[in-house]
Amino acid sequence: MNSLTIKNGRVIDPANGVDAVRDVFVVDGKIASAAAKGAEAIDATGKIVTPGLIDMHVHLREPGRSDKETIETGTRCAARGGFTSVVCMPNTSPAADNTGTIAFIKQRAAEAGCVNVFPTGAITKELKGEELAPIGSLKKAGVVAITDDGRCVQNNELMRRAVEYSKMFDLPVLDHCQDYNLAADGVMNEGHWSVALGLRGWPAVGEDVIVARNILLAEQLDWHIHCQHISSARSVQLIRDAKKRGIKISGEACPHHFTLTDECVKTYDANFKMNPPVRTERDRAAILEGLADGTLEIIASDHAPHCTYEKEVEFDVAPFGIIGLETELALALELVRKNALDLPRLVETFTINPARLLRLKKGTLSVGADADVTVIDAKREWTYDVTASASKSRNSPFHGWNFSGRAVATIVAGEIVWRENGQR
């Protein structure tokens, strides 16, 4: 059972330095060195075969907001996008600041999830930024990192203790970098377009000061802080310089930040409202550069489902966030098409890099590894129709976009969980 042979694809497995046309064998849910007898074969001729993709930044909304998304719909969305593992953020209701919520998420993932779900825990109780959550117990319950994502710990002393404390448990700290005073009530990037549109600006420096803070804390405490969804050019530069000095800091890029600029807000469509906001062409270019030179080593979607009625309001009052699991790979492949990123680097950002950061035994096609595999057709032309999304929500700015390239099969532990034209 769960045996497969994926034949004749271009296998890109950066963890093992592999980029060659060959077969991948799956036996009993694990990668094997030879085919099992009578194993089903998938012809991957002309396709790309990679370790199963990991999205380390998604909001599955369960528990608490299953009108927006559930673990079932969110993971189906992931499978369609080519993702075999997702890391879910703790801003659920109740927040994932206690072992019961983590146990619930893991149980629901086991019952209804079609891809691997790795929960994160909160840094602080109720994500309020006031008192530490029970980080050690959360680790025991199975979280792979801590973060207050959606919020940012403003108290530098508390953040220092969180980093110091989680180091003891080998837990990386993920941070949504936003200084509340500088960002204030901003709803889009501060600059030419916020001024033209009369919308409140959320300046890039509001991210930069927290990135700088995190670099100083990571250096002082010699522990890993990962800066989520980097949106600003100066933040990229800060991380680049800090990495050169050997500091345990890393950065993540989201497709919307390397695809869109703040001009897109000019129709006041709340599907272009996200936090942090998309910024200028200069910022967009800096994020691409950061991806190309490895400063930003991870791509993640920040998949943030919201109900249509919540988004169909005045721009000021709409919630931040967009869905992204189904468009993420295509938007990243666009970078390869435009020669902004090479394909092995792209595969790294979705596989071994997040796996290493979060200590997941994933992200490789080594013999004996879990047989999580993604088959990609980089030339496949398609149009994104958000009304047909597997997500419960429809808040995508990429509805109607034409893409070249997508996952055509998503395999988790040797089982095909999604296949184009033969959905499971």
Next chain:
Amino acid sequence: MKAMAWKHKDLLGIQELTAGEITHVLDTAAAFKEVGQRAVKKVPSLRGKTMVNLFIEPSTRTRTSFELAAKRLSADVINIATTASSLVKGETLKDTALNLQALNADIIVIRHSAAGAPHFLSRLLKASVINAGDGAHEHPTQALLDAFTIREKKGRIAGLNVTILGDILYSRVARSNIWLLTKLGAHVTLAGPSTLVPRVFEEFGCRVTHDIEDAIRDADVINLLRIQHERQRQTMFPSIGEYAAMFGLNKERFGRTKPDAMIMHPGPINRGVEIDSEIADCGRSVILEQVTNGLAVRMAVLFLCSGGKIAAEGAE
């Protein structure tokens, strides 16, 4: 007056208008201004039409002006203010607007604290949507009445030096004026504290200065803006007192302006803050004429957006 096609169902902002369209509104308003001077101040242009004043942010003068403009055009008017509306019960703006549409409202005049709210409505509704001020974004009828007043007094707009002084960053009046005046060829100078008048405004074709003397010296028109406490964070400048001292138009500074420099203000005035009380009332101040002209401009806008075609005949 030559006829010109007006293609817009809505008036969302000045940014969407061409110089020719702006001039057309001003010409139409000139015809309507005469109506206000008659013994019977009413024309039948919008008879049978229903206009809703949907004010989701407090306003007295703009709401009154739109109401009177509609009544002078013989439209039926309903006023909905935020405290009286169902919005406080949690109904969305979309639902409120669809309800008004279900009542066959022809024109919805909206004032809202959120920028872009009129644009949002215009995508949902068949009715005409008129922006009566959206957040810090636009206040197109204010800019039109300002332009009407300048043109009436100075005979032209192109080539004039217009200084807008005060809280530019949070001002929809400033933005609509900037778009309009630059489209019509005026030289626009913006002045005030650097926190409220950031350099980014230079990208829109304006001159930015933080030196009040430099700002007023060559100005043909000085448009003073109110410091908008309600739209502002507390960190933008030290105090109202310091603002008045640094940027207020006091008698001494007034004495150094050009002898024919005209003083404008969209109101409400904070006497003794952005403008000395006596200057507000002096012969070079056109503040009350702006109010009168506002009525004519709003009649023109309502008329044109309702499909009124021939400007000169609209007033007959």
